[in-house]
Amino acid sequence: MTETSLSQPFVGPAAGRAPLRLLAVCIGFAALVAAPMFFYPIFVMKILCFALFASAFNLLLGYTGLLSFGHAAFFGGAAYVTAHAVKVWGFPPELAVLAGVLGAIVIGAVIGFLAIRRQGIYFAMITLALSQMFYFFCLQAPFTGGEDGIQGVQRGKLLGFIDLGQTMNMYYFVLGIFLLGIFAIWRIVNSPFGAILKSIRENETRAISLGLSVNAYKLSAFVMSAAIAGLAGSTKALIFQFATLTDVTWQMSGEVILMTLMGGIGTLLGPVVGAGLVVTLQNVLATSEFPVTVITGATFMLCVLTFRRGIVGEIEAAIVRWKRR
Amino acid sequence: MTVAVLPFGDAHVEKPRAVLSARGLSKTFGGFQAVRNVDLDVHHARVHALIGPNGAGKTTVFNLLTKFIPSTAGTISLDGADITRTAPAKVARMGLVRSFQISATFPQMTLLENVRVALQRPNGQAVQFWRSLGSLRNLDRQALELLERVGLQDMRHRLASDLSYGRKRALEIATTLALDPRVLLLDEPLAGMGQEDVSVMAGLISEVAKDRAVLMVEHNLKVVSEICHDVTVLQRGEILTTGDYETVSNDPRVRAAYMGNEDA
Numbered sequence: 047m048t049e050t051s052l053s054q055p056f057v058g059p060a061a062g063r064a065p066l067r068l069l070a071v072c073i074g075f076a077a078l079v080a081a082p083m084f085f086y087p088i089f090v091m092k093i094l095c096f097a098l099f100a101s102a103f104n105l106l107l108g109y110t111g112l113l114s115f116g117h118a119a120f121f122g123g124a125a126y127v128t129a130h131a132v133k134v135w136g137f138p139p140e141l142a143v144l145a146g147v148l149g150a151i152v153i154g155a156v157i158g159f160l161a162i163r164r165q166g167i168y169f170a171m172i173t174l175a176l177s178q179m180f181y182f183f184c185l186q187a188p189f190t191g192g193e194d195g196i197q198g199v200q201r202g203k204l205l206g207f208i209d210l211g212q213t214m215n216m217y218y219f220v221l222g223i224f225l226l227g228i229f230a231i232w233r234i235v236n237s238p239f240g241a242i243l244k245s246i247r248e249n250e251t252r253a254i255s256l257g258l259s260v261n262a263y264k265l266s267a268f269v270m271s272a273a274i275a276g277l278a279g280s281t282k283a284l285i286f287q288f289a290t291l292t293d294v295t296w297q298m299s300g301e302v303i304l305m306t307l308m309g310g311i312g313t314l315l316g317p318v319v320g321a322g323l324v325v326t327l328q329n330v331l332a333t334s335e336f337p338v339t340v341i342t343g344a345t346f347m348l349c350v351l352t353f354r355r356g357i358v359g360e361i362e363a364a365i366v367r368w369k370r371r
Numbered sequence: 372m373t374v375a376v377l378p379f380g381d382a383h384v385e386k387p388r389a390v391l392s393a394r395g396l397s398k399t400f401g402g403f404q405a406v407r408n409v410d411l412d413v414h415h416a417r418v419h420a421l422i423g424p425n426g427a428g429k430t431t432v433f434n435l436l437t438k439f440i441p442s443t444a445g446t447i448s449l450d451g452a453d454i455t456r457t458a459p460a461k462v463a464r465m466g467l468v469r470s471f472q473i474s475a476t477f478p479q480m481t482l483l484e485n486v487r488v489a490l491q492r493p494n495g496q497a498v499q500f501w502r503s504l505g506s507l508r509n510l511d512r513q514a515l516e517l518l519e520r521v522g523l524q525d526m527r528h529r530l531a532s533d534l535s536y537g538r539k540r541a542l543e544i545a546t547t548l549a550l551d552p553r554v555l556l557l558d559e560p561l562a563g564m565g566q567e568d569v570s571v572m573a574g575l576i577s578e579v580a581k582d583r584a585v586l587m588v589e590h591n592l593k594v595v596s597e598i599c600h601d602v603t604v605l606q607r608g609e610i611l612t613t614g615d616y617e618t619v620s621n622d623p624r625v626r627a628a629y630m631g632n633e634d635a
Contacts, residue, residue, distance in 0.1 A: 239501045241491065248477040252476070257463035
């Protein structure tokens with residue numbers, strides 16, 4: 047604990063680290079721009095997609111304190127809407143993604159409205175139950191293609207002239223969406239609204255006593271998280287050119303929790319690192335005879351037992367400890 | 372200050388208006404009657420103490436008045452408006468704001484952020500998810516003034532979790548005052564404070580009560596005798612007596628309740 051002087055600026059102690067952060071952001075951006083030259087672009091795009099999905103989930107769990115067990119409904123639901131919009135309605139990719147996000151917002155508003163009245167494990171169970179209902183809807187609805195899903199979705203031309211059929215064009219489109227989504231999350235977390243969310247997470251009863259209608263704030267955060275998860279799902283439908291039941295299963299909801307916890311909840315980079323780790327494990331072990339889920343599960347257990355704050359969470363805590371010395 | 376002129380015998384005396392009123396307030400948990408038929412009037416510009424032995428139902432009355440728990444029977448009105456079925460957050464927005472027995476702060480936020488969060492909604496700065504945190508800087512001066520009132524301005528960048536118990540209570544009062552409430556409900560505001568801080572805080576409560584009603588649960592009877600205009604004694608969920616400190620403290624039933632001896 048350090049003494050603070052009266053002359054210290056109100057913006058707080060973080061102000062002095064701004065140039066260092068800017069440098070880190072620039073290096074990260076450069077690495078992402080160059081990544082497809084060193085790695086298989088589809089693999090990196092998949093990581094970016096799941097990183098955005100996990101970050102959207104983290105907005106709810108890490109910054110609002112709500113554990114949703116049904117985020118696959120937004121991710122997979124948006125993928126279906128985007129795939130349908132391209133294939134049946136002939137939408138261009140940018141509008142198809144937008145339609146997917148709007149679909150996720152609608153699903154998020156309905157599930158959120160019903161679930162937000164309960165807390166803790168009851169909230170998680172309601173989101174799980176409603177997302178399972180959505181899974182069965184997707185299984186039975188005529189336009190989703192049942193167990194086959196919607197296949198052969200054309201990527202189309204962005205703004206009418208950028209051919210997303212070319213992998214590198216598609217990569218930079220996905221990168222743009224990823225950065226936009228991450229920026230949106232960063233903005234929400236570091237905004238007046240984000241400060242209110244933090245207060246609700248820290249002490250909900252106190253927040254109510256200060257006149258805050260906490261359910262309205264929670265529902266707003268829920269819908270925002272659903273929208274960004276939907277953005278990730280829509281993008282995934284365009285990358286892989288299909289939307290299937292896999293994306294709306296409860297296992298997908300579980301996977302995103304795993305990614306977020308492994309990376310570190312409540313940190314901006316944690317879910318990105320967690321998603322990178324899980325997707326890489328899945329990719330590397332895809333050809334192995336050993337079941338991927340066992341390895342992922344074991345890694346998760348190792349993470350929880352050895353560093354509970356997650357990878358990025360532990361690194362951040364170590365930096366704080368080092369600075370306090 | 373609005374006053375109602377009430378007849379008192381042949382003469383007319385001015386009595387401050389009752390801002391918060393409860394009639395026949397009752398609460399039953401299962402088969403246990405925690406609060407029974409409580410009538411209470413909290414007046415503008417007066418400090419009203421709610422005292423009684425442990426388990427008398429003081430905090431339950433607080434929770435009923437602020438709507439944190441629903442009452443089984445009775446009515447509550449705030450400035451004439453019936454709030455018996457109003458949601459707790461709305462009651463707070465109407466100007467009835469409380470503190471908690473176990474200090475309620477936002478532990479992983481700095482002191483400045485704690486107070487600023489309370490200032491955000493009244494200033495229309497609670498929903499902007501597209502603006503930066505820097506846009507809240509216009510609230511810093513007001514937040515700092517509130518921290519100064521409770522003597523915490525030098526610690527404004529510390530986390531609330533780093534504070535001692537007594538200082539957390541002071542922070543909670545600063546946060547509560549940020550809403551500029553019409554009625555302030557303080558649940559044991561002086562608990563855990565050192566003697567020096569108790570005097571400062573008692574002075575602050577007296578000062579803020581000049582233009583608002585204050586209802587406080589407090590065990591420090593010395594402070595109650597010094598700053599409270601009205602005292603209500605609760606015992607086993609029922610009102611034993613109400614009056615000024617002198618009258619109440621000389622009531623043999625009150626003495627018996629505190630001493631646990633009917634002959635005391």
